[in-house]
Each structure stands twice: as C-alpha cells, then as structure tokens.
Amino acid sequence: MxxxxxxxxxxxxxxxxxxxxxxxxxxxxxxxxxxxxxxxxxxxxxHLAIDLAQVPFANLSDYGFFKNDIKTLTPAIGVNPYTLSATAFSDYASKERFVYLPEGTVMEYENDFAVLDFPVGTIIIKNFLFYVDERDTSLGRTIIETRLLVRKEDKWKPYSYKWNDAQTDATRLIVGSTVAASTILMNGETKEIPAYVIPREIDCRTCHNLNEKMSPIGPKPSNLNRGFVSNPSVNQLGHWAGNGILSGMSNNITTIPDYHDETLDPVIRGKAYLDSNCAYCHRQGGTANANGLYINWDHQGTDINAGIYKIPTNFNAPNLQYDIVPGNPDESIMLYRMTQTTTPAIMPQLGRSVNHDLGIEIIRNYILNLE
Amino acid sequence: MKTFKLLSFLFLIGLIGITSCKDDDDTDPVDPVDPNLFTYEEATWSEDEFITQLTVDPNGKTFCFGAGTFIFTNTIPLADISGLTLKGAGREATIFDFSNSTSTSGEGIAAIDSDNLVFCNFTVKNTNGGNGITARNIKGIRFNEVGVEWPASSEDNGTYGIYPVESDDVIVENCYAQAAIDAGIYSGQNKRVILRNNRMTLNVFGMEVENNIDAEVYGNEFFENTAGLLVYDLAGVERIKSGERTKIYNNTFTNNNQTNFAELGSTFAADVPPGIGMLFSATSYIEITNNTFVDNESVSLLGVAYFLVDQNYNPLDDLEFTFNNFAVNIHDNTYTKGGGVYNQAGVLDRPAGPLIEIVRNQNGGESPHIMLDDQDYSAAGSPFVAADPVINEPSNPDFIWANFAEAGSGVVTFTSTDENDFNTGDGYVNEGFELVDTPDECN
Structure with a gap:
C-alpha cells in the first residue's frame, strides 16, 4: 500500500x-x-483535479494524468482517451491522445468541423512514441515527448515535455530538441528517423492557429466520430455524451474517413489526407491564409482555391507552375513539395523530416483522379 | 598609436551599445533593471535564452542586440504579441546569421497575428531558402534600417527579403535588400503601406507591391536588379483580390539589367527577362510620377494585362479580380537609356523574353522607354475592354502602345507610338492616406 x-x-x-x-x-x-x-x-x-494557476508544472508526472507506472499511459479518472479518424503524419510517430476535463465541466458541440468548445481548465495531452515493431506492440516502445494544450482563462497555451531514457517521467522543454528514432511499420518496413524534431513551444502556434487564436486541431466532431481504439464498437462522441461530458451533440455528423482505408474513393481519400495534414495552415484563418489555398474538408470554394491551376504566392517550384494540374501529379507542386525533405521545398514545414510514403501515394492518386 | 586606435574603436563600439540598448533619458548611474528590456551581446549569446524569454512573455518588450554576429539555428517565431521591438546596434553592425539554421520553413523571422511590431538596425543574412523576415496579419509594423542579404545571386537564396503580408499600417524605410530570388522587399495584401528610402540591389525584383490598397512607394533606389519594381495583383488570394491606389514617385531605377538567376519555375519573377525598370499588371488606380529611369535596357516602364502573368487564367473565374490595368496615370518621369548593356542572352532565357525581342526588332533595334499592352484579349476570349491610361510626359520618351495577345506567336501589333495620343486630360491623382495604427519609432 x-x-x-x-x-x-x-x-x-x-x-x-x-x-x-x-x-x-x-x-x-x-x-x-x-x-x-x-x-x-x-x-x-x-477525479483528478489540477490547479490551473500552477500550470505549467516542471514534470509531466506533476499533473497526475497517468496512474501506476507512468509510461503505460494509464489515464486517471478525468483523463479521457480518444483517437482521430484522419491523423496528421509526424515522422512515423505513433500517438496516444487524451483530454483532461475538470470535474463537472462539459465540452460543447459547435458544428461538425469546428473543434469542440472545451471548458476552461481542459488539458489536451498528446504523447508521441515509437513502437519497436508496430506489428507486435509487446516488443516495447519509447515515448519521446508529450505535448499539452492547456485551456487557460483567456487562451490556449502550449507546453512540451521530453521523456527521460528510463521512461519514468518527462521534463518541460521550452526550446525543443532533436532525437533519433526508428520503428518497423505494419507492412514490415523499417523506418529510421535520424532527426525527429521536438518543436520549441514557441513553434506550436504555427500549426495550432485559427482566426488569430491558438487552437486545437484534431478534436472536431467530424474527426472524432468513430470507435475507441480499445473498444471500436463504442463511439467516442456517444460515449462522452452518455457520460455527461459532451453536450449539444448533433445526431447526424459528417465523418472524415480514415485515409488508411484502401477501399475509399481516391478523391475522398485524398481530401481526408489533406484535411488532417495540410489544412491546419491551408484554410481560411489558418497560418497560410494569405496564400489562398484552402484544402480543408468543408471548404466550398473555387477551383483555384482548391489549388487547381493555382500559382503559389510564395514559392518558386522548379519547372512547375501550378499547385495542382488535374490528372497530372508529376506537374503538380503539391505532390512535389510532399516528396522533398529540405527547405524551402519541404511541406508540411513542421513535423516532418522524412517522406510519408503512404501520403505521397494517396495524393498522387488524388490528383490523378481530379478532372 | 595602434593601441590608441584600438581604444578609440572599443570606445566607439561601447557608445553604440549604450545608445542602442539603454534608455537615453535614463541618467541614473546605477541603472535600475528594466523588466521590459532584454539585451544580448555576441560574446555571451545564447539562442536558447533568447527563445525562452520570447516564449514566456514577449508583450511590450524590447529585445536589444549589440554589435556583432548572432548565430541562429532556427527561425525566430513571433505570434500573438502586442508591442515588441527587435533592434540592433546598426544595420551593418548587428548581423543575425542563419547560415546554419535547420529551420524547415527557412525563414529568419516569422511574425504573425500581432500589433505594433518594430524591427530596426540589424541585418538578417543567409536564410536557407525561406524569406528573410515574414510578417503576417500585423496591425502596425515598422521596418527601419533593416537589411536582408544573401552574399551573391544564387537560385538557392531566399524567395523574399522583407515580406509583410495581410497587414495594416506597414512602413518599410531605409532598408536594404540584396539577392532575393523573387523580390528584395515585398508588400502583399496590405492596407496602408509606406515603402520609402530603401535600396535594393542584385535581386530578381527589387520590390514587389502585390494586391495592396493604399500604398506609397517613394525615394527608393532600384539598382542592378533583374527588374526594379513590380506592382500587380495575383489571382486566387482572398483578403484583397484587387489592389488599388498606389502612388510611385521620386524613385530611381538604375541599370536593372542583371540576368535572372531564379530557377525557371512557378513564380512570375522567374519568367521575367532582365532590363526592366518597372512593371505593372492587373492593377487599378496607379499614379507613376517624378521617377528617374536610367539605363534599364529592355524597357523602362512596362504595363501588361494578366495574360502575361498566367496565360491559362480564366478571366471569368472571379469577377472581383481586376484582370486589366485600370486608371493608370503616368506623368513627369524622366528616362534615359543606352548607358548600360542590353542583356539579350538573359532576355531570351526567360519565358517573357521574346516579347522584348519582338518589340525591339519591330522598333528598329531600339528598346522603348514605355511599353504598354492595349489589353485587348477578345481574341483569347476575354470579354473585358481595358480603359486607356493617361500619359503626360514632357520628356517625350520612346513609347509603344501595342497588342500583346499574339506575342506567343511572334506577333506584336503596334497601335500607337505617340504618347500624346493618351494625354487625355486629368488622370488619376493619388490623394494619399493616413496611417491608422501608426507603428512605433525605433527607440
């Protein structure tokens, strides 16, 4: 005891x-x-109770998010696991996501494509880790970092924690770092990440930005409307609503599909990938608003805003002219930039140092099937 | 004697340090610590310390750098800030060196969603492919005595030097930009912009004014770029679809004949042949006056419709986008040519080059001073009829008014070579504007 x-x-x-x-x-x-x-x-x-005035703590363990052995990421009461339908690629890291809600508080539904309205005191917890072999998770894993988004009284604030080698705790790291990582993917391929980047806290807002405010990206109803990883038959949103921590839910939610699903229509699959990997900047009110390329799932715009025959505002792509030439992926700047790993051609600009082979294949087929 | 010189030098450096990083009014010999002032010296420079101080609370703070070279390994991000001054000890004295930066955006400084930012008295050098300084959605920003440089013309240089975009109340003054692969100084989708007394050299474009409302461009020196100034609107952006009200006056455009060193690619700048003083396209309400064009050997002043920027653009795609130049007033400029060298190889190397060559061949081997597209693209399916410009040039420059619609097939039809045909009374006169959020002075 x-x-x-x-x-x-x-x-x-x-x-x-x-x-x-x-x-x-x-x-x-x-x-x-x-x-x-x-x-x-x-x-x-x-129920876990965190004093918001004390945040940020020096160590991840200070929050008490995880009980027993911290590296098992077993959530305390009040720390709710979730996953997303379409995810952002981060150098082949696996992610385990949680949201801590103060006792008695409730998340509110706004619309399918807006992140839930989280109560003050919310902490969104995202753990970045690499399995030795994704095909057999019992072989172990290394947690690299845990990123927190904390809903303070007036705004969201980001805090970043780097795990120690013994995996007994993580310590706040404001200025970022790089670490070497590797994993074996589900298809048996070994992926080496020589310089996985833990971003500086000051970089978080580059992606987590909507309409001049820091904002979460993933947890929107259209991307949460699926089963739990631990229990796929239980819908996440339904479960939360049933537990009284989510209110105002719509009964008919548009779902952005998981782009890993090979049976999807290639254009739908491409749109799901663009929404989760590009649109956090490339949407109206995002960091790249000025570029006029809006590729979020729900954007209704002209062809040129979707990138079709669009000249980029701020990039000289060698021997290419347009973001997307329908039917011709190799003449499309969008695909070109996804295949690059050096500045300034690399896109996205944060969170990726190696190519995402699946993403490249998905976008190639997306452009091939556009008319 | 040597010792004396060294001491004087050190004393001078010391003086610069004092004037740049301390409050001038503060006569107290024991300086109280100013909680809003952070100072940095080359000898004790720690990027992590600076980034930590920026992370914790940058609002209302002054970050002051002494003379010397400060090595950065990543972009300086600034977001959600109300009032910040980033200053050095002088444009040539304080260098922010990004040669070894691992930033994937390649930018030196990237500011967003802030107000009242001041950058002054330093130079950003050698960013790896990204812009020197990007500033998005800023209410009130001033660049004064800021440099952005790459050592020589190279296709690996950054795209733009100073790049304020989607901002209001922008001042760029007394700045220096060298060797950007697009424009040394850029202003895009901004409202109320003053670009004055800057010097730009060895860039593809010295300066670019894109989709702005209310801009004044004056007192600038465009020297030995591929082309001096571009004023145009780009299709497909949202905040300001069609720019208007730009006044360009008292600038000098000298010997902008440098071979275009950008890789052939997606930017308009990459298409542009050397030898152009100023180029405008798809812009409205523009007054060009009292400028001096010297030895820009392809054409001093060139106006074209958007077809020359993007031949695949469908003018019916967005009716808010002003496809032609509209309400152009050109008057009282001076033009000379022939003191430089017409860069024929450089001209023929670029997609828009043949236009220059065809016109010269049809003009007895002479480059014109002013060359304007009559913007009649009805043959190409455009329903838009362009309004004629107003031109009143007592200096009587060589002038060509022509149809460029068939330039791709080698045909340019001259309609007029007498600018007096366009001296049709009152042209558009820019009334100027007042800044609303006046950016701070550097102090």
Missing part, C-alpha cells in the same frame, strides 16, 4: 487543493490500515 502512495510523494510540493486533500486522506487511511493489520483496502479513486 505505502509504496503505491509513495510514487506520488515526490510531487507533494506541487499538489494543491482537492488533489492534496485526497492524498492526505489516502495517507491517513493507509496508516490506519497498517496499525490494525487488516487486509489492504483499495483507495477509492477520485
């Missing part, structure tokens, strides 16, 4: 409010148990 409690003892100075009270109560219970030599009683686990 005591050792389990002791794991959290080094965080004592960080604990405040309800969390501290819970800890004290547990300590009292445990001391009582020992005196009377009764069989151990499992403490009743209570």
């Amino acid at each position: 005591l050792p389990a409690l002791f794991i959290k003892a080094h965080n004592l100075r960080m604990m405040t409010g309800k969390y501290w009270i819970v800890f004290t109560m547990l300590l009292i219970i445990s001391m009582g148990c020992e005196k009377e030599d009764n069989p151990p009683i499992e403490p009743v686990e209570t």
Whole structure:
C-alpha cells in the first residue's frame, strides 16, 4: 500500500487543493490500515483535479494524468482517451491522445468541423512514441515527448515535455530538441528517423492557429466520430455524451474517413489526407491564409482555391507552375513539395523530416483522379 | 598609436551599445533593471535564452542586440504579441546569421497575428531558402534600417527579403535588400503601406507591391536588379483580390539589367527577362510620377494585362479580380537609356523574353522607354475592354502602345507610338492616406 502512495510523494510540493486533500486522506487511511493489520483496502479513486494557476508544472508526472507506472499511459479518472479518424503524419510517430476535463465541466458541440468548445481548465495531452515493431506492440516502445494544450482563462497555451531514457517521467522543454528514432511499420518496413524534431513551444502556434487564436486541431466532431481504439464498437462522441461530458451533440455528423482505408474513393481519400495534414495552415484563418489555398474538408470554394491551376504566392517550384494540374501529379507542386525533405521545398514545414510514403501515394492518386 | 586606435574603436563600439540598448533619458548611474528590456551581446549569446524569454512573455518588450554576429539555428517565431521591438546596434553592425539554421520553413523571422511590431538596425543574412523576415496579419509594423542579404545571386537564396503580408499600417524605410530570388522587399495584401528610402540591389525584383490598397512607394533606389519594381495583383488570394491606389514617385531605377538567376519555375519573377525598370499588371488606380529611369535596357516602364502573368487564367473565374490595368496615370518621369548593356542572352532565357525581342526588332533595334499592352484579349476570349491610361510626359520618351495577345506567336501589333495620343486630360491623382495604427519609432 505505502509504496503505491509513495510514487506520488515526490510531487507533494506541487499538489494543491482537492488533489492534496485526497492524498492526505489516502495517507491517513493507509496508516490506519497498517496499525490494525487488516487486509489492504483499495483507495477509492477520485477525479483528478489540477490547479490551473500552477500550470505549467516542471514534470509531466506533476499533473497526475497517468496512474501506476507512468509510461503505460494509464489515464486517471478525468483523463479521457480518444483517437482521430484522419491523423496528421509526424515522422512515423505513433500517438496516444487524451483530454483532461475538470470535474463537472462539459465540452460543447459547435458544428461538425469546428473543434469542440472545451471548458476552461481542459488539458489536451498528446504523447508521441515509437513502437519497436508496430506489428507486435509487446516488443516495447519509447515515448519521446508529450505535448499539452492547456485551456487557460483567456487562451490556449502550449507546453512540451521530453521523456527521460528510463521512461519514468518527462521534463518541460521550452526550446525543443532533436532525437533519433526508428520503428518497423505494419507492412514490415523499417523506418529510421535520424532527426525527429521536438518543436520549441514557441513553434506550436504555427500549426495550432485559427482566426488569430491558438487552437486545437484534431478534436472536431467530424474527426472524432468513430470507435475507441480499445473498444471500436463504442463511439467516442456517444460515449462522452452518455457520460455527461459532451453536450449539444448533433445526431447526424459528417465523418472524415480514415485515409488508411484502401477501399475509399481516391478523391475522398485524398481530401481526408489533406484535411488532417495540410489544412491546419491551408484554410481560411489558418497560418497560410494569405496564400489562398484552402484544402480543408468543408471548404466550398473555387477551383483555384482548391489549388487547381493555382500559382503559389510564395514559392518558386522548379519547372512547375501550378499547385495542382488535374490528372497530372508529376506537374503538380503539391505532390512535389510532399516528396522533398529540405527547405524551402519541404511541406508540411513542421513535423516532418522524412517522406510519408503512404501520403505521397494517396495524393498522387488524388490528383490523378481530379478532372 | 595602434593601441590608441584600438581604444578609440572599443570606445566607439561601447557608445553604440549604450545608445542602442539603454534608455537615453535614463541618467541614473546605477541603472535600475528594466523588466521590459532584454539585451544580448555576441560574446555571451545564447539562442536558447533568447527563445525562452520570447516564449514566456514577449508583450511590450524590447529585445536589444549589440554589435556583432548572432548565430541562429532556427527561425525566430513571433505570434500573438502586442508591442515588441527587435533592434540592433546598426544595420551593418548587428548581423543575425542563419547560415546554419535547420529551420524547415527557412525563414529568419516569422511574425504573425500581432500589433505594433518594430524591427530596426540589424541585418538578417543567409536564410536557407525561406524569406528573410515574414510578417503576417500585423496591425502596425515598422521596418527601419533593416537589411536582408544573401552574399551573391544564387537560385538557392531566399524567395523574399522583407515580406509583410495581410497587414495594416506597414512602413518599410531605409532598408536594404540584396539577392532575393523573387523580390528584395515585398508588400502583399496590405492596407496602408509606406515603402520609402530603401535600396535594393542584385535581386530578381527589387520590390514587389502585390494586391495592396493604399500604398506609397517613394525615394527608393532600384539598382542592378533583374527588374526594379513590380506592382500587380495575383489571382486566387482572398483578403484583397484587387489592389488599388498606389502612388510611385521620386524613385530611381538604375541599370536593372542583371540576368535572372531564379530557377525557371512557378513564380512570375522567374519568367521575367532582365532590363526592366518597372512593371505593372492587373492593377487599378496607379499614379507613376517624378521617377528617374536610367539605363534599364529592355524597357523602362512596362504595363501588361494578366495574360502575361498566367496565360491559362480564366478571366471569368472571379469577377472581383481586376484582370486589366485600370486608371493608370503616368506623368513627369524622366528616362534615359543606352548607358548600360542590353542583356539579350538573359532576355531570351526567360519565358517573357521574346516579347522584348519582338518589340525591339519591330522598333528598329531600339528598346522603348514605355511599353504598354492595349489589353485587348477578345481574341483569347476575354470579354473585358481595358480603359486607356493617361500619359503626360514632357520628356517625350520612346513609347509603344501595342497588342500583346499574339506575342506567343511572334506577333506584336503596334497601335500607337505617340504618347500624346493618351494625354487625355486629368488622370488619376493619388490623394494619399493616413496611417491608422501608426507603428512605433525605433527607440
């Protein structure tokens, strides 16, 4: 009993409010148990409570998001796992996503394509990790970093944590870093990432930007409308609504499909890929708003805004003229930039140092099938 | 004697340091620590320290760099900031060197969604393919005595030097831009812009004014670029689809005959032949006056319709986009030529080059001073009829008014070679404008 409690003892100075009270109560219970030599009683686990004023903490463990062995990423109560239908490529890293909501707070639905309206105190937690072999996860994995988006009173704030080699904790890292990583993909191919980039905190907003405000990107209803990884038959949104942490849900949600699905129409598949990998900048109100290329799933615009026969505003592509030449991927700047790994041609500009083979194939087929 | 010189030099450096990074009004010998001032010196430079200070709270702060070279390994990102000054000890004294940057955007500085930013008294050098300084959606921004440079003309240089875009109340003054593969100084989709007293050399375009509303371009020196100034509108952008009200005056355009060193590619700049003083296209309400064009040996002043920028563009695609030049007033400029060398090889190397060659051949081997497209593209399916410009040039320059629609087939039909045909009374006169969010001075 005591050792389990002791794991959290080094965080004592960080604990405040309800969390501290819970800890004290547990300590009292445990001391009582020992005196009377009764069989151990499992403490009743209570909802995690984080004092927003104390954020950012120095270490990831200070938040208490994960119980037991931190590297198993087993969420505490109040920390809700989720996954996305169409995901952003990050140098072949796997991701485990969670959202912490303060007790009694509720996420609100706005529309299918807007991220949920998260209550003040929300912390979105994204862990970036590499499996030794994606085909057999029992062979182990290395968690590289954990990125937090914290909904403060007035705005979202980003904080970044780099895991130690022993995988016992992660420490805040403002200025970023690079690490070498590798993994074996589901298709058996080995991928080496010589310089996986942990971005600087100051870089987060480059992608997490909408209408002049820092913003989450992934958790929008159209991208959340699917089953849990751990239980695919349970819909994430339905589960949250049923638990009372999501309100105002629509009954009929447009779903952006998982672009890994090879049975999809190639244009639909391409649009899903563009939405999750490009459109966070290339949408109205995104960082690349000035370029006039808007390739989010829900954009209704002219052909030229979709990139078709569009001259880029700020890039001289060698011997190419337009972002997309329908039916001709090799004459399309969009595909060219996805196949490049050096500045300034590389696109996206953050989160990718190696090519995404599947993404290149998807966009090649997308352009080939455009008319 | 040597020691004395060294001491004087050190004293001078010290003085520069004091005037650049301390408050001039502060006479207290024991300086209280100013919580809004961060200072950096070459000897103790730590990029991580600077980035950390920027991350924690940049609002209202001054980041002041002493003389010397500061090595950066990544872009300087600035976002969501209200009031920030980034300054050095002088444009040539303080160098931000990005030669070893691993930034994937390749930019030196990238600012977004902020107000009241001031950049002054430093030079950004050798960004790896990206712009020197990008500034998007800024309300009130001033560049004063800022340089952006690459050492020589190379297709691996950055696209633009100074690049404010989608911003309001923009001042770029006393700046220097060298060897950008597109434009040394750019202003795109901005409202209320002053570009004055800058010097641009060895760029493809010295300066580019794209989709702006209310811009004044004056007192600038365009020297030995491929082409001096481009004023035009690009189709397919949202904030300002059609620019208007640009006044270009008191500039000098000298010997812009440099071979275009951009790789042939997607930008309009890459298409442009050398020897052009100023080029305008698809823009409205433009007054060009009191400029001096010297030895731009292809053409001093060239006006073309958007077909020359993008021959596949469908003019019916977006009716808000002004496809032709409209309300152009050219008056009281001076033109000379022949002191430089017509760069024929460079001209023929570029897609728009044949137009220059055809016109010269039809003009007795002479480059004109002014050459304007009559913008009649009805044969190519354009329903738009262009308004004629107003031209009043007492200096009587060589003038050609012609149809460029068949230039691709080697045919340019001259309609008039007498600019007096277009001296038709009052042209558009730019009334000027007032800045709303006046960017701070550098102090």
